[in-house]
Amino acid sequence: MGSEKSDDGGASLPSQSCRDAKQRKVTYFYEPSIGGFYYGQSHPMKPHRIRMAHSLIVHYGLHRHMHVSRPFLASADDVRRFHSDDYVQFLSTVSPDLAVAAHANHSNYRTLRRFNLGEDCPVFEGLFDFCRVSAGGSIGAAVALNRGDADVAVNWAGGLHHAKKAEASGFCYVNDIVLGILELLKIHKRVLYVDIDVHHGDGVEEAFYTTDRVMTMSFHKYGDFFPGTGHMKDIGVGQGKNYSLNVPLNDGMDDESFRGMFHPIIQKVMEVYQPDAVVLQCGADSLSDDRLGCFNLSVKGHADCVHFLRSFNVPLMLLGGGGYTIRNVARCWCYETAVAVGVEPDNKLPYNEYYEYFGPQYVLHYKPSKQDNLNKPEDLEKIRTKLLEQLSRLSHAPSAPLQTTPSVADVPEEEDEDTVMDVRPYCHLWNGQDFDSDHDEDVNDNTKSSNLAAGLG
Template identity: 55%
Template sequence: MSALTRSTSRPDRCTPHEMTRFHTDEYIDFLARVTPETFDEMTGHGSRFLVGEDCPPFEGLFEFCSISAGGSLSAARRLIDAKADICVNWAGGLHHAKKREASGFCYINDIVLAILELLRYHQRVLYIDIDVHHGDGVEEAFYTTDRVMTASFHKYGDFFPGTGALNDKGKGKGKGYAVNFPFKDGIDDESYQSVFRPVMQAIMDRYRPGAIILQCGADSLAGDKLGSFNLSMNGHASCVAFMRTFNVPLIIVGGGGYTIRNVARTWAFETGLACGVKMDERLPFNEYLEYFGPEFKLAVPSNNMDNANTREYLHETTAAILESLRNMPFAPSAQMQHVPYDLEDDEGDSDSDLDVRISERIRQTHRRPHPPPESSYPSSDEDPLSHQRRRRRLAQNYITSLSSARKEARRERQERAARMAEEADAACGAGGGSDEERGASAGAGAGAGRDKARKRTFFKASRLDVARLLQGPDPGLTGLGLAEGAAGPGAAGGHGHAPHRHGAGVGNGITREWTEGLY
């Protein structure tokens, strides 16, 4: 990452259909319709969907949810398409939202939606949470699977949400894939890093994820109105710097944070850190400068708060987590399958011509099918990003070979249809006798075709049925069966009655037209 390309983009908003990949239809419909005026009536005075004191409805609620979740979904798609190595969405990180209820100021769980999108391509995804509150919504969503590992460093005890004990390790197939480090009040930079680095190093060595989502809730900073930790800005940002060293595709999202000036400072500093930019400690002059007084610096210092986390407690907890990780299976694999690309593509300008965007999306959809899945993880001398780019090259070669095979098959079908048409012309030209005899002969042939392909007339056969018939062992019979339905009985071999290209052979004319139209 020595040479970084930095860019900003306006992501697409998350649609209600995309939200229902995790949340229930009923809950999403409620969020789309609720207003402060209809709140009591729609929720039964706050008892339904737990929308109330912690999560009140407000004007523009659903618009906010679609923007927040859309940013995280777009970030996941950019990682999948190898358009970025690191993506940042400070409007995301709402880790408390559940499948059918709001919780802890969170309405839509954008993190779960982004992880589900990443799982379409990656076998394993790692979620890290450094918010002062436990990331209960994300952990609950993936508590029984080994394809997502969650690691949360939070305050535990008489504190919201009251979950995330050391022994909460997952269930069933996900046993051991939920890591919780419960802190007490006053954790400082040195103590935090003394446990964060060894635990995350062990997880990365053992789990080897294909992508990482890092939730950087700023309520773990010193002086937060709701938090009780004592981290400085540099101590908080060191978690971002450490995870960046693994060179694994990374999504950084926001979260909590209730002392606004400290949140703004920290997330600005961490954005520069993610992009490889050294930030000046002196704040530039701007219209909001007065909010950062009296020091007017890019810094959030620790305070003199007591640290209730003793060295013995931190050492024992770290040892218990590392022992659990040693007993965990190494890099569990998952059976992958072909997943079609979405038509949505955020490359195009939203204000560009509609016809151009539709054509481009159709072209991208047909050009980029998923390659055959690879179950192997990159070798020890190949980092995940290089492995991902290599898979993209293999995918392009796979697409090229498929295209050549399809062209060859289409050419063979067209040649076969042409030969059938020529044979029909020759048969009609060589046939003697009166018109009545030829009509009787054609009617008998149509009857034979009808017996072989019962109810396969042109008007009753669907497009898929016709395509299947054209691939049958006897195209000639198929053509004759279609002829009777198209031209009607007594068509005299098709002379003057066929509405298709070959007037001499109605059945074969239909065969050619469907062949060229379908393929």
């Protein structure tokens, strides 16, 4: 496989292989109201980043290469396919006023704490509608793949991988990924889930920990870092044993090192597991200079994961996730949309509603920072070898009758002699610092309403 030199901040990446030359049918889900949801002034999660990404996508003309669809709002019954009845009932009725009043009512306050609503996961206006948009897009993406209407389906409002069956976590309330995968399993025997967010994809792993119909893979920072899970020894239990793979990494992960882990492990997974569909969570907090992340990937290095998985010609769902330096999130998801449709956009950004956010360079590909890579080659080799050994224990791709769906019940704990490595300390994803102090992150901007949908016709 050949390679090409990058002159815009990315590492040298592989040229397009002959097996990747096939044109793809791409369906893109976008709800214009998504950018209006607001976690709070100082909160790092900004749904506005999705509107910014959409702006770049439209001004690059990428929407002309794909089918653009407005997602339906997932119903409470749709959400209950994974989440518990009482949790869904709570999400659908809670409001900021009720949350404020709960502090004067011990019983109601206990309910907030029970479902983990608080600093990381605040109650904001339109909370359940926000969840319905995210979940509706991922379920709709799965339906498009199931029907054969799309080869690649994109929902940048999805990817909220921390949400649990009856609990919010890490800025996530409803696990749209699990709901999308459950929809895929109606048609497909095996689904591969891959997560490149800097944080471990714990909610998705937990949901499918006991089944072989879904293999989960997460490339993430491990250690004293939210959510504190994702050790290599977490491999699944029962029928799901060896079908959970975790790639724990250290600070400063760069393009070359990441690609050296991603390509051989994914290649082996595709050969051994033979998934009928793939879901890729493209959390952009693994990019260089993210406000909560600690990796050092370029936009091209991040998008190389999309390019590589696309090359296998398997139905592919692309979802969003983390990402807290919003101008870089918009760059990343715009470029990965371009990769999905097979277009190489110009590095110079077209003028758009948020042009000032991307100064002073005004380019799609920014240069990663000069950050030390704390991932030693010998350590990465050990991890890679260990994971390839785990995959070698899977003698053949599992089969399952289509009417059987994996359980989404609570996951049993697996005993391990090395109790130190199994410690699961609870930690916050965010330390409460103000994230609206800089001009380019000040996105409480209701004057810039979403008029971009008009450009889609």
